[in-house]
Amino acid sequence: MKTLILIELYKLFKSNRTYLVFAIAILLMIIIDLGLYKDGDELFGYLLQPISENFFIEGNMVNGYLISYLALNTLWVHIPILIIIVTTHIFSSEFELGTIKTLLTQPIERTELIAAKIVAMICFVIIFMLVVALSALLPALVLFGFGDVIVFIDGIQFIQQPTYLGRYMLAIFFSIISMVAFSSMAMFFALYFRNTLSAILISIGILILSTLIQTFIFGFFSDWQPFLFTYHFAKWQLFFVDTIPVKTIVNAVIFLLVMILFFVALSVMRFKKMQITE
């Protein structure tokens, strides 16, 4: 099993697609940082105006921590898309290249193979999210320096500088679970359609639809919200609330874990019985 996982990781990191996705993510972060560095004063002046009118602000409010939070906030729809470009490929590329036939004629079990691929998928998500976390944070700290953070979640939240990194790490850890859940769904589509593009398009479609329904916070649609995965994805922001609502976050984690288990079980069952006729 260890060998299989290492082989899957080896194939993953031999593919140009993997590095392209990393490069895009880092580039997006750098663009955001540079954009804010050059023209951010006006924007922040506007954003912080209501606070400035009521509070006496001392110190560096526009700092690297705030920028890293804003960068993640800006990209939380883009990141899942970048991730599934690679994770769907882990599964469907074997069908597209025909290598699934070569793999399954080796002395390995189908369950072992898909388990190794799932582990490789999780490893990629973890590495990708860590790269995203670092590329959102480090350049921002270099360009904007350190300081306390003011964010707008259920009102104004003041995050003191010493607690920020811990909250940031927890938010990234939570996002890893979210992204594994989304990737698990995309994995099922990749195995169902045996085609990377179809799996990506359907997953993006569901992501957009779910996000769209989530924005209707009234009437019929509001009842649906707890069943939307994007509703739970967004809970990473709660780590930046002054008193972290642990129960809400635990509920979101449970939802995401159930989602992961559901799609993993469905994918394994499908793969085990799959007729490889191509």
Add this chain to the structure above:
Amino acid sequence: MKLFKVTDLNLKLGGKTILKDVSFHLEKGKITGLIGPNGSGKSSLIKVLAGLVFPDRGAICIENDTTSTFLELRNKSGFLIDSPALYPFLDATENLNLFCKLNKKHLEVESLLNMVGLAGIGEKKVKHFSTGMKQRLSIAQSLIGDPEVLILDEPFNGLDPNGANDLADLLKSLNKAGKSILISSHLLRDMEILADEFIVIYRGEIVLQVNKETLQREDKKIILTFQDRIGNEALAYLKDLHAEILDNGNVVLVLCPDIIASVITKLVGLGDVPVNMETLTVLQERYLDITK
């Protein structure tokens, strides 16, 4: 000696019958040709043997063990299924090393590449390989687990005549080294030269299983072409041999292989020299009859 025996194999895909009551056996140490026209079920049968497709019904008995499974056959076989399928973003050595690891084998990859005629190009990415090179590399991959049997689906597809000859030589040498080989192909004449045993499949059913010795003993159909009209004496002689004279003047005879030479000598002696002789084996004849 039978290496394995398949009985009553049935497969339906999407409601369509692909294989129907397929029964055959593979002789140990022989090259067996699985012959049939395109769409006859050759690839599906091989995929069942490889464990890629699960049959609706059917059993396999490997070396007289009635409890055998298709998975056991897969574990002792090397496969090449359809077109060569390797990782294009890896080079030849990386591809083979990857499959060595999967098979838990520590092999000298370079010697494998030498064996299939790919020496010195181990560091070339597979995406830059020609079809023939990919085919050879796939065969190298199928040899990694040192399998007792090689099962190859249309290995001559996409190869130029030289490449096909090289591959045939390679398969013969592997067979001499003790490997049993099952090759599916629609190229009847190539298979007749290469194989010792023949299985003909048509519309998902096995219609013939025969070995080369039996075929060589059986009567052959020959078609003689003469430049001029045949003389009366030769005509009478041919009629005694139950020859069929075609409208175009060609003569069709069914003869025991032992007397073909004496018949030709007699015709030459009578002054009627055939300018061409086409020989159809029983296999070719039956194959053509079946697939007409």
